[in-house]
Amino acid sequence: MATTSTKKARKQISQPIGPRKSDHSSGSTYNIWYNKKVGERVHSREKVKASTRCNISKDSGETKGSLRQWDGTFLCLKFARGCCPFGHECSWIHGLPSDEFDANLEATKDCFGRERHENVREDQSGVGSFSADPQTARTLYVGGISVTPDIQSIVYEHFREWGEIDNVRVLQSKGVAFIRYKKRSSAEFAREAMQNQSLNSGETLNVRWATDNPNPWVQKRKIERSKEQLTNAILEDYDGPLIIPKTRDIWGPHEKRFRKKSDSVDPGEAVGYYPDTDYQYAVSDFQSSLQANDMLSKPGISYSTASDAQPKTLSDLVKWSKDQVLLDKATEQSHLTVKKNANEANKTEPGSLSLVSAYDSSSSDDEH
Numbered sequence: 001m002a003t004t005s006t007k008k009a010r011k012q013i014s015q016p017i018g019p020r021k022s023d024h025s026s027g028s029t030y031n032i033w034y035n036k037k038v039g040e041r042v043h044s045r046e047k048v049k050a051s052t053r054c055n056i057s058k059d060s061g062e063t064k065g066s067l068r069q070w071d072g073t074f075l076c077l078k079f080a081r082g083c084c085p086f087g088h089e090c091s092w093i094h095g096l097p098s099d100e101f102d103a104n105l106e107a108t109k110d111c112f113g114r115e116r117h118e119n120v121r122e123d124q125s126g127v128g129s130f131s132a133d134p135q136t137a138r139t140l141y142v143g144g145i146s147v148t149p150d151i152q153s154i155v156y157e158h159f160r161e162w163g164e165i166d167n168v169r170v171l172q173s174k175g176v177a178f179i180r181y182k183k184r185s186s187a188e189f190a191r192e193a194m195q196n197q198s199l200n201s202g203e204t205l206n207v208r209w210a211t212d213n214p215n216p217w218v219q220k221r222k223i224e225r226s227k228e229q230l231t232n233a234i235l236e237d238y239d240g241p242l243i244i245p246k247t248r249d250i251w252g253p254h255e256k257r258f259r260k261k262s263d264s265v266d267p268g269e270a271v272g273y274y275p276d277t278d279y280q281y282a283v284s285d286f287q288s289s290l291q292a293n294d295m296l297s298k299p300g301i302s303y304s305t306a307s308d309a310q311p312k313t314l315s316d317l318v319k320w321s322k323d324q325v326l327l328d329k330a331t332e333q334s335h336l337t338v339k340k341n342a343n344e345a346n347k348t349e350p351g352s353l354s355l356v357s358a359y360d361s362s363s364s365d366d367e368h
Contacts, residue, residue: 009061009094011087012079013052047144047204050196052082056096056161059084065092074113075185080192096163097185111185112192124208128188132212133222138166138180138187139210142194145175146201154199155179162190178210 059082065073076092078084084094097111107130108116116130128137142159145151152170155177159165163186169178181187195207213219 007061008088009063009079009090010059012054012059012082012084014085016085017052017083047196047206049198049204050081053197054080054082054193060095061088063088063090063092063094065090066095072113074109075111075189077112077114077192080112080189081195082193097183097189099183102183102185105185110188112188120209124211126209128209132209134184135180135222136210136212138182138184140179140181140187140191141208141210142177142179143175143206143208144203145170145177145199145205146203147172147175148201151175151177158197158199159190159194162186162193 059079063076063086065076073091073093075097076084076090076094079090079092079094084090087094092112097105101111105111110116110127114127116128117126118129118131120126120129120132124141140159142155145155148154151172152168155170156165156168159168159179162181164182166180166182167178168180171177179187179190181190191207191209194205197205199205
C-alpha cells in the first residue's frame, strides 16, 4: 500500500484538464508514442512549463482507491502531476509509494499501472523498460537546470520530496543532474511529478530515464553482482541437499601430492594426509595361499616390521613407510630364493612329480 494519511485527499483542481488539441492535427500522421509527426527527427513542439504541481503534504490523503481491500490498485497519475479533480472520490491512490507497495509491484508495470516496455524510447522518455538494469531503472536524468553555485543543494531539495534518494550527481557546467532513488516506484513518481517543472530560476526541466553506464568496469561489476544475486536467490529457495561433483578439481595442492593413482579407488573416499598404500602390495588369492604355505612350512622365515615403535608424526610415518617397503622387498627376495632352491631340490628327487606334469599326463590319458 502507498503512504497515505488518515485525512481525506483534497481536489487538486476544480475542473478536469482534458487533452490538448495537437498542433499537428492536419498533414502527416502524428505519432503519439514519440510525441511527434512521422518522419521528424526532433520534436517540433517546444517545452511548455507545467501549470500544476503536486504538493504531498497538502494533497495526499484517503481515497476510494486506498480503502479498497483487493490488490491491483495503483497510484493516481494525475495526482502525481498535480491535476486530479476527484480528491477523495478518486479510484486511485493519492500518496507516495511505500516499501510494501514497491516490493509487490510487478516488473512489467510502473507505479501508475501502465505497461512497461522491453526498451525505452529513443529519447529515453516514456514509461520505462522492464529489461533495464535495476540500478538504471531507479535513476533519472534531469536536464535544463539553471547553473547556480548551489545547484547541488537545490536539486536535492526539490527531488527528495518524492522519495528517499540514494545518490545525486550534478554536472554543474552542463546544468545536468543524475538522481538515483532507493525504490523504482519513487523514481517513476518523481519523473511524472517533476516533468516540465521548474526549480528556483524559472527554468523548464527535462526529466528522462538515465542510460546505462558505458564504463566496461561498471558493466562487469553489474554482471558479477547479478550472478551473485541469482545464486543467492536460488540457494534461498532450495531446500534439498547440495551435491558436490566428484571431480579432480576438488583436490587441493597438498592432497595432490599424496593422491592415489589407482582408478579402482573411490574418488569420494575420505583421504587423510597420507594415503592408504595397501593396493601397492595387493596379491592374488593364489599367491597369498602359496606365501602362507611357505611361511607355515618354513617357520624360520617370516615378514617383519621396520620398527616396533608407533609413528607419532607425519615425517615419522613417511620414514617408516619407506623403510618398510625396502624391508618387504628384501624379505620377498629371500623367500623367492628359498622357494627356487626348494623346487630345484624336488626336481632331483626320484618319484617326485610336479603339479604341471601331473596335469599334462592326466590330460593325455583322457585323449587316448
